[in-house]
Amino acid sequence: xxxxxxxxxxxETREEVMFYDTDLxxxxxxxxxxxFIEKARTKLAERLGMMLRDMAETGVFPVVVxxxxxxxxxxxxxxELAIRGWLAEVERARxxxxxxxVREFDGALLVTSRQSLALVRMPAGKVLRLPGGFGEALKx
Numbered sequence: 001x002x003x004x005x006x007x008x009x010x011x012e013t014r015e016e017v018m019f020y021d022t023d024l025x026x027x028x029x030x031x032x033x034x035x036f037i038e039k040a041r042t043k044l045a046e047r048l049g050m051m052l053r054d055m056a057e058t059g060v061f062p063v064v065v066x067x068x069x070x071x072x073x074x075x076x077x078x079x080e081l082a083i084r085g086w087l088a089e090v091e092r093a094r095x096x097x098x099x100x101x102v103r104e105f106d107g108a109l110l111v112t113s114r115q116s117l118a119l120v121r122m123p124a125g126k127v128l129r130l131p132g133g134f135g136e137a138l139k140x
């Protein structure tokens with residue numbers, strides 16, 4: 001985390017709703033929203049210093065412990081979506097990230113979500129304490 005920037009790390013990704021994201025009514029499936037969030041969370045992890053290649057080498061991975069999600073309005077086939085994510089809270093052994101999904105053409109807030117994650121050393125499954133300074137930007 002950049003100690004010179006007091007703003008909590010955040011990212012924004014974009015998705016276009018495709019056929020495979022929808023049901024027969026051209027409305028996005030609930031699981032598709034979680035896939036959009038998964039991609040955004042991976043990019044946010046990189047901003048927090050957790051690079052995919054490093055995870056593979058060290059065996060330390062951010063593991064989702066809890067997901068809370070509110071579906072406010074449906075996205076539909078062809079919609080362009082912005083998925084925004086940020087570091088929301090840091091505890092000793094876990095941290096929370098938050099997300100919102102917004103339809104770009106009208107700015108409608110479609111989904112809000114929070115996820116709790118822990119750093120886990122695999123294959124042992126050992127939960128690790130967060131490294132010192134992990135949440136410093138949140139204290140500013």
